[in-house]
Amino acid sequence: MIMNNLNIMIVGVGGQGTLLASRILGTVGIKKSYDVKVSEVHGMSQRGGSVVTYVKMGEKVYSPLIEKGEADIIMAFEQLEALRWIDYLKDNGNLITNEQKINPMPVITGKAEYPKGIIEKLKENYKGTVSLDALNIAKQCGNTKAVNLVLIGVLAKRTDIEKEVWLEAIKETVPAKFLDVNIKAFEAGYEVS
Amino acid sequence: MKKLMLGNEAVARGAYEAGVTVATAYPGTPSTEITENIAKYDEIYSEWSPNEKVALEVAVGSSIAGARAICSMKHVGLNVAADPLFTASYTGVNGGLVIMVADDPGMHSSQNEQDSRFYARSSKVPMLEPADSQECKDYVKEAFEISETYDCPVIVRLSTRIAHSQSLVQTGEKVEYKLKDYCKNFGKYVMMPAMAKLRHIEVEKRMAALREYSNNSYLNKIEWGNKDIGIITSGISYQYAREAFKDASFLKIGMVYPLPEKLISDFAAEVKELYVVEELEPFIENQIRKMGIKVIGKDLLPVIGELSAAIIKEKMLNTKTEINRKIDLNVPVRPPVMCPGCPHRGMYYVLKKLKLTVSGDIGCYTLGALPPTESMDTCICMGASISAAHGMEKARGREFGKKTVAVIGDSTFIHSGITGLIDIVYNKGCSTVIILDNSITGMTGHQHNPTTGYTIKGEPTRQVDLVKLANAVGIDRVRVADPFDIKEFEKVVREETQVDEPSVIISQRPCALLKYVKYEGALTIKSDKCKKCKLCMSVGCPAIVDLGDRIEINEDLCVGCRLCTKVCNFGAIGKDGDDNE
Numbered sequence: 083m084i085m086n087n088l089n090i091m092i093v094g095v096g097g098q099g100t101l102l103a104s105r106i107l108g109t110v111g112i113k114k115s116y117d118v119k120v121s122e123v124h125g126m127s128q129r130g131g132s133v134v135t136y137v138k139m140g141e142k143v144y145s146p147l148i149e150k151g152e153a154d155i156i157m158a159f160e161q162l163e164a165l166r167w168i169d170y171l172k173d174n175g176n177l178i179t180n181e182q183k184i185n186p187m188p189v190i191t192g193k194a195e196y197p198k199g200i201i202e203k204l205k206e207n208y209k210g211t212v213s214l215d216a217l218n219i220a221k222q223c224g225n226t227k228a229v230n231l232v233l234i235g236v237l238a239k240r241t242d243i244e245k246e247v248w249l250e251a252i253k254e255t256v257p258a259k260f261l262d263v264n265i266k267a268f269e270a271g272y273e274v275s
Numbered sequence: 276m277k278k279l280m281l282g283n284e285a286v287a288r289g290a291y292e293a294g295v296t297v298a299t300a301y302p303g304t305p306s307t308e309i310t311e312n313i314a315k316y317d318e319i320y321s322e323w324s325p326n327e328k329v330a331l332e333v334a335v336g337s338s339i340a341g342a343r344a345i346c347s348m349k350h351v352g353l354n355v356a357a358d359p360l361f362t363a364s365y366t367g368v369n370g371g372l373v374i375m376v377a378d379d380p381g382m383h384s385s386q387n388e389q390d391s392r393f394y395a396r397s398s399k400v401p402m403l404e405p406a407d408s409q410e411c412k413d414y415v416k417e418a419f420e421i422s423e424t425y426d427c428p429v430i431v432r433l434s435t436r437i438a439h440s441q442s443l444v445q446t447g448e449k450v451e452y453k454l455k456d457y458c459k460n461f462g463k464y465v466m467m468p469a470m471a472k473l474r475h476i477e478v479e480k481r482m483a484a485l486r487e488y489s490n491n492s493y494l495n496k497i498e499w500g501n502k503d504i505g506i507i508t509s510g511i512s513y514q515y516a517r518e519a520f521k522d523a524s525f526l527k528i529g530m531v532y533p534l535p536e537k538l539i540s541d542f543a544a545e546v547k548e549l550y551v552v553e554e555l556e557p558f559i560e561n562q563i564r565k566m567g568i569k570v571i572g573k574d575l576l577p578v579i580g581e582l583s584a585a586i587i588k589e590k591m592l593n594t595k596t597e598i599n600r601k602i603d604l605n606v607p608v609r610p611p612v613m614c615p616g617c618p619h620r621g622m623y624y625v626l627k628k629l630k631l632t633v634s635g636d637i638g639c640y641t642l643g644a645l646p647p648t649e650s651m652d653t654c655i656c657m658g659a660s661i662s663a664a665h666g667m668e669k670a671r672g673r674e675f676g677k678k679t680v681a682v683i684g685d686s687t688f689i690h691s692g693i694t695g696l697i698d699i700v701y702n703k704g705c706s707t708v709i710i711l712d713n714s715i716t717g718m719t720g721h722q723h724n725p726t727t728g729y730t731i732k733g734e735p736t737r738q739v740d741l742v743k744l745a746n747a748v749g750i751d752r753v754r755v756a757d758p759f760d761i762k763e764f765e766k767v768v769r770e771e772t773q774v775d776e777p778s779v780i781i782s783q784r785p786c787a788l789l790k791y792v793k794y795e796g797a798l799t800i801k802s803d804k805c806k807k808c809k810l811c812m813s814v815g816c817p818a819i820v821d822l823g824d825r826i827e828i829n830e831d832l833c834v835g836c837r838l839c840t841k842v843c844n845f846g847a848i849g850k851d852g853d854d855n856e
Contacts, residue, residue: 108279108441118279120441123383124304130817131611144517146440149585150598166606169598185820186609191647192821194607207601
């Protein structure tokens with residue numbers, strides 16, 4: 083039984099490791115026997131540029147891209163990137179954003195200012211916004227690299243897909259030696275309200 | 276069970292299932308992962324070739340020798356490989372030969388937006404275009420059948436969104452392919468005028484046969500819907516069009532050259548209005564117009580950039596989704612930057628300081644053109660840095676040459692920089708060429724090349740010695756310098772640009788992303804010593820942040836390369852626990 087297609091965007095800064103997140107999401111889609119498409123960016127923007135991954139699943143997926151106003155969930159690894167892509171969120175969609183800030187070069191060189199109060203404004207205008215210090219939560223779970231799994235935990239709770247399916251997908255995707263810390267990070271994210 | 280695969284990975288699987296035994300490539304986004312994945316199959320000989328021309332020639336040789344061979348490149352790589360392509364079209368094949376070319380509409384990671392479909396037409400080689408990963412695999416297998424049946428190379432064209440999207444693939448069995456016999460046949464394989472004239476006749480015969488094939492192949496298929504609107508489309512555009520026109524009729528083209536003209540005529544006759552939806556140039560559209568069929572296409576759709584379902588809806592259906600932006604904050608752009616610890620940063624710091632004209636090239640180091648380094652004047656194509664610097668000096672004289680350097684990566688130098696260097700020596704130029712030896716091909720995601728000492732499969736091999744190579748072509752002045760030793764590096768650049776003979780500086784330090792490169796971890800700025808002169812900011816490291824009242828180092832980004840430590844005049848940047856000098 084599936085409703086409409088589930089459209090998820092993962093946004094962040096090149097090098098933040100958004101790839102594992104999209105692999106887990108893709109695996110979840112397969113487990114649910116959905117048609118799945120995942121579209122990534124490789125190449126130049128991976129060098130610290132703004133990056134986006136589209137994950138679409140459902141009965142039949144044609145275009146691998148998500149258009150403005152079509153994302154059910156946006157999962158942001160960095161708050162400025164959450165703001166950059168927010169127009170892609172559906173009216174009643176969920177934004178899950180890490181509170182981490184990474185200054186882009188125009189801010190570093192003083193040509194532009196990092197906007198203030200991003201999280202507050204997002205929460206004011208988009209009811210389905212959840213923000214968290216995922217980096218810190220991951221650190222407490224034992225590895226800052228598990229930011230991925232913390233955010234996926236938050237996301238998983240906000241879909242109709244059973245928790246067991248997520249756990250199975252994680253087990254299949256994550257290297258065995260990092261499994262414990264990643265499961266811990268997922269659970270921590272799952273509990274975030 | 277179906278597997279989620281990148282288009283590029285599915286191509287690799289298709290090559291494996293088709294019984295390919297030789298795969299060649301030069302890495303280039305968005306094609307790189309094809310050959311990275313092929314190299315994982317033990318039964319396929321795979322190589323990173325020095326450039327696309329060599330890669331295709333190797334594959335042509337393997338095909339003539341009886342093997343199924345595949346050669347992969349990005350769109351601009353096909354320009355480099357165009358020479359063998361046009362003549363391999365005449366010789367035809369023995370074992371099947373498939374050329375993968377990946378276009379980059381929207382220029383996510385490229386210097387132009389060329390539409391490679393025109394190569395198929397001008398070289399008279401058939402071209403297929405898959406629309407998802409399953410088709411990537413299936414079409415590659417079909418391409419080998421076509422290649423051997425019609426005695427020609429076959430090009431399979433991808434675009435970024437096909438190459439770099441994952442979708443479900445049902446894998447199949449590997450065919451048992453037996454190496455074909457090798458027979459000397461100079462009438463077919465020695466292309467001199469007398470033989471080539473005869474081969475051209477064969478080429479025209481084969482194209483006529485392929486036009487028939489195209490009309491009957493499963494690659495081109497009609498999906499009937501409402502007949503008020505008929506859409507002819509191919510590749511990724513098919514997916515966008517299916518979303519935009521929910522219940523129209525579709526003619527999905529899998530063989531974009533030669534087109535299935537009869538099928539198109541039949542389809543056009545059945546629908547009221549005919550649209551062509553294609554990215555970039557009106558390649559299909561113009562051929563249909565020439566058939567005398569009325570069609571709507573690029574009069575509405577852009578020839579610039581990628582398409583999307585939204586663009587098609589807006590331009591062809593006049594339905595624009597209005598998004599009401601609720602937050603009025605300015606969003607600063609986030610262009611790509613050189614990584615923290617990048618060895619190129621030290622070099623650019625020196626080049627900027629010396630106010631040199633920099634003739635640039637293709638790679639991570641092209642990012643040196645952007646603020647804050649802004650130290651690159653030109654970037655045209657692979658290898659052009661060296662030849663263009665020579666051209667600048669010949670145009671403006673030696674004094675201008677003394678304020679000019681060429682900057683080129685190690686892999687790019689081997690690809691096509693070496694010929695420019697020979698030109699400088701031969702034609703009495705005095706340019707200074709800086710080769711960035713970072714021990715890897717960086718931009719495309721760490722591939723080995725002839726200067727790294729390892730093959731694509733990670734086996735140790737003979738390493739090109741850049742110093743000896745430069746010496747051998749007649750460069751007597753070759754200096755090796757560490758770009759993080761900025762004082763020494765500056766001295767070397769000053770000296771070499773002034774001498775009245777050609778010179779090479781090898782800027783040697785490995786890419787900071789290589790696993791074995793370990794710096795000491797995040798540094799900090801000691802607020803009591805920092806004078807806020809912001810000199811450290813001029814190196815353009817994303818880890819150094821100006822907070823207004825103070826400068827700070829982002830500990831999550833800093834790797835501890837200490838380039839900024841060397842730039843600081845006040846000894847304010849270091850590691851906690853550094854001795855208090």
